[in-house]
Every structure is written in structure tokens, then in C-alpha cells.
Amino acid sequence: MHELAITQSMLDIVLEQAEKARAKKVSNINLTVGELSGFVEECVQFYFGFLAKETLAEGATLSFTSVPARARCQDCHKTFKLKEFDWTCPHCGGNNIEITAGKELFVESIEVE
Amino acid sequence: MEIKVLKNILSVNEQIAQKNRGLLDKNNIFTINIMSSPGAGKTSLILQTIKRLKDKTRIGVIEGDVSSSVDAETVGKEGVPVIQINTGGGCHLDANMVNNALSNLPLPDIDLLFIENVGNLICPASFALGDHKRVIVSSIPEGHDKPLKYPLMFHEANIVLLNKIDLLPYVAFDMKAFSQAIRNINEKLEIIPISCTTGQGIETWVSWLVAQMRKKNST
Ligand SMILES: Nc1nc2c(ncn2[C@@H]2O[C@H](COP(=O)(O)OP(=O)(O)OP(=O)(O)O)[C@@H](O)[C@H]2O)c(=O)[nH]1
Ligand SMILES: [Mg+2]
Ligand SMILES: [Zn+2]
Numbered sequence: 001m002h003e004l005a006i007t008q009s010m011l012d013i014v015l016e017q018a019e020k021a022r023a024k025k026v027s028n029i030n031l032t033v034g035e036l037s038g039f040v041e042e043c044v045q046f047y048f049g050f051l052a053k054e055t056l057a058e059g060a061t062l063s064f065t066s067v068p069a070r071a072r073c074q075d076c077h078k079t080f081k082l083k084e085f086d087w088t089c090p091h092c093g094g095n096n097i098e099i100t101a102g103k104e105l106f107v108e109s110i111e112v113e
Numbered sequence: 114m115e116i117k118v119l120k121n122i123l124s125v126n127e128q129i130a131q132k133n134r135g136l137l138d139k140n141n142i143f144t145i146n147i148m149s150s151p152g153a154g155k156t157s158l159i160l161q162t163i164k165r166l167k168d169k170t171r172i173g174v175i176e177g178d179v180s181s182s183v184d185a186e187t188v189g190k191e192g193v194p195v196i197q198i199n200t201g202g203g204c205h206l207d208a209n210m211v212n213n214a215l216s217n218l219p220l221p222d223i224d225l226l227f228i229e230n231v232g233n234l235i236c237p238a239s240f241a242l243g244d245h246k247r248v249i250v251s252s253i254p255e256g257h258d259k260p261l262k263y264p265l266m267f268h269e270a271n272i273v274l275l276n277k278i279d280l281l282p283y284v285a286f287d288m289k290a291f292s293q294a295i296r297n298i299n300e301k302l303e304i305i306p307i308s309c310t311t312g313q314g315i316e317t318w319v320s321w322l323v324a325q326m327r328k329k330n331s332t
Contacts, residue, residue, distance in 0.1 A: 013118065017116055085294075087268065087298045104121075106122065107120050109118050111116075112114055
């Protein structure tokens with residue numbers, strides 16, 4: 001259900017851009033998806049097929065680029081990749097971190113005809 | 114032809130959340146977003162808090178639910194303004210739903226607003242609402258590994274209330290492992306053990322809440 005709302009927002013952005021460019025058809029959509037964004041690709045694929053019917057984006061393929069979760073330690077200021085269960089800083093052992101990547105959910109670009 | 118777009122899919126939500134925040138600040142309403150798994154005790158917590166604070170503070174409640182209005186009815190019996198949002202199957206509240214609810218609440222008559230999010234520990238973390246503080250209600254029967262499974266939610270929270278501690282004698286719950294798992298995600302996150310049934314720990318939570326409210330109102 002979450003994916004339904006997100007897929008609709010994504011489609012709105014895509015259609016707005018495609019119309020602006022006076023495109024006849026959208027053939028591919030490039031999405032940037034952070035590991036922490038809670039975005040399930042299969043669900044989005046499913047809803048997209050359903051929502052895009054009879055729009056410029058009908059039949060477009062979805063390409064996902066995943067962004068790993070990264071953080072900056074607020075104590076030693078180094079950055080590192082977040083592991084699954086433990087967000088401890090591998091450099092100083094601190095647990096005071098700021099997430100710098102992994103929450104993104106972007107329409108990167110679209111390919112139109 | 115490729116067209117660069119670079120648009121955040123959640124940006125519409127973020128913008129409305131900021132609008133909500135502006136509206137809440139204008140009306141001096143301290144707003145708490147309460148998140149948990151289904152049944153962890155969000156409604157019970159709101160009821161307990163209203164009982165202790167309603168003579169001192171003017172409270173309002175937004176109840177998010179997938180479909181029913183049971184929670185709103187229960188809370189409404191306490192005599193505070195309540196708005197029910199049905200997400201119609203949706204797994205989280207979004208900023209627009211909260212915006213609609215706000216336009217139906219008597220904002221000048223509210224100092225403290227609770228938003229009960231939909232029972233779910235994943236999606237609500239991605240949707241800003243415009244609140245000031247985020248509270249997670251975890252409960253003993255859910256087990257001590259919850260923070261491991263939903264790190265983002267725990268990272269973004271301001272406090273964790275560990276509810277149903279009256280059930281500790283009956284459930285294998287490793288308190289140490291729970292605290293450690295939380296510390297591994299967010300060192301600063303405070304945990305207050307509570308029971309909405311016996312009232313244990315509720316005073317500590319209410320003191321935290323009142324202190325946060327004062328801090329906000331003095332800035
Ligand atoms: N033993 C015990 N039961 C509790 C406690 N707090 C809540 N409950 C019970 O847990 C059940 C769910 O509580 P609610 O407050 O409705 O939980 P909720 O998080 O609002 O649930 P949803 O809105 O359905 O997600 C109810 O039967 C409560 O009576 C507690 O501290 N101890
Ligand atoms: Mg409830
Ligand atoms: Zn460090």
C-alpha cells in the first residue's frame with residue numbers, strides 16, 4: 001500500500017516531465033533507491049503496471065539503482081558504510097551517527113521517444 | 114532522448130510536512146508522533162497521558178488507523194478533541210492526511226497534540242508529518258530484537274517507551290540485549306520502561322514530555 005502511494009507520486013513526476021518535453025512515449029525510468037528507503041522493487045513494478053495504463057508511461061521499463069546506506073560519525077567525523085544490525089562507528093566505536101546516504105528515493109531520469 | 118529529472122519522490126510529502134510544522138508552531142502546539150507495531154500500546158499510552166495531564170494541558174489527538182474508528186471513540190470519551198484518519202488500507206500516515214486533520218481541529222484550544230500513527234514499524238519512518246518529537250512504543254511480547262529489525266525507525270526516534278513490563282515475569286525478554294541493540298543504533302536514545310496497565314513508569318514519561326514541551330516553548 002505504501003508502494004501504491006509512492007508509485008503514484010513517481011508516476012506524477014514522470015508524466016509531468018514527459019509532457020513538458022512533449023514526448024509521445026516514456027520508454028524507461030531510472031530510479032535511485034536508498035537501501036533504507038523501505039522501497040520494495042517488486043511492489044513498485046506491480047503497481048506501476050497498473051497505474052501507468054493508458055498514460056504516456058504505459059509499458060515503460062523501470063531501472064533501479066540502489067544506494068548503500070552510509071553514515072558520518074559525529075564523534076570522529078569519519079564516514080563509513082552502515083552494517084545491517086549494528087550502526088557502531090568502525091573507527092572509534094561511537095554510536096552517535098548521522099545518516100549521509102541510503103534514504104534517497106529519486107526519479108533520476110527518464111528516456112522518452 | 115534522456116531527460117534528467119532528479120526529483121525526490123517524497124518531496125511533496127516533505128513540503129506539506131513543513132507546512133504542518135509552520136501551522137503547529139504558529140498555534141504553539143507541541144506535537145508528538147507515536148509509532149509502534151500493531152497493538153504495542155499507543156492508544157493505551159495516549160489515554161494514560163491524558164488522564165495525568167488533562168487538567169494542566171489542553172490536549173488534542175489525531176488517530177490514524179487502517180479502517181476502524183475504535184481508537185478515536187475510546188480517546189474521545191476522555192473529553193478531548195479527536196480526529197480520526199482512516200488511511201483506507203494505507204500502512205502509514207502522510208503529511209497530507211495530517212494537514213486535513215489539522216484543519217478539522219480547534220487549533221487555538223490545543224497545547225499538546227498526539228498523533229497515533231498506523232501500527233507499523235517500517236513505513237512511518239519515511240513519511241515526515243511535521244511533528245516535533247517521535248516516540249516509539251515497543252512492548253515486551255514483541256521481543257527484544259525489534260531495534261535490530263527496524264534500525265531506521267529507532268535512529269530517527271527521540272524516545273522509546275518499553276511498554277507492558279508487567280508481563281516481564283511471563284515472557285523471555287532480554288532487557289540487556291534490547292538496550293544494547295538500541296545503543297548500537299542510536300546512543301542518545303533514552304528508554305523508559307512503562308506499563309499502561311499498572312501505571313508503572315508513566316510518571317517518568319510524563320515528566321519527560323512536560324520537560325520537552327517547556328524546552329520547546331522557551332525557544
Ligand atoms: N499487560 C498489558 N497489556 C497492555 C498494556 N498496554 C496495553 N495493553 C493491552 O494491549 C492491547 C493493545 O493496546 P492498544 O493501546 O490498543 O495498542 P495500539 O498500539 O494502540 O494498537 P493499534 O492501534 O491496534 O496498533 C490492549 O488489549 C491493551 O489493553 C500493558 O502495559 N500491559
Ligand atoms: Mg491504537
Ligand atoms: Zn567515530
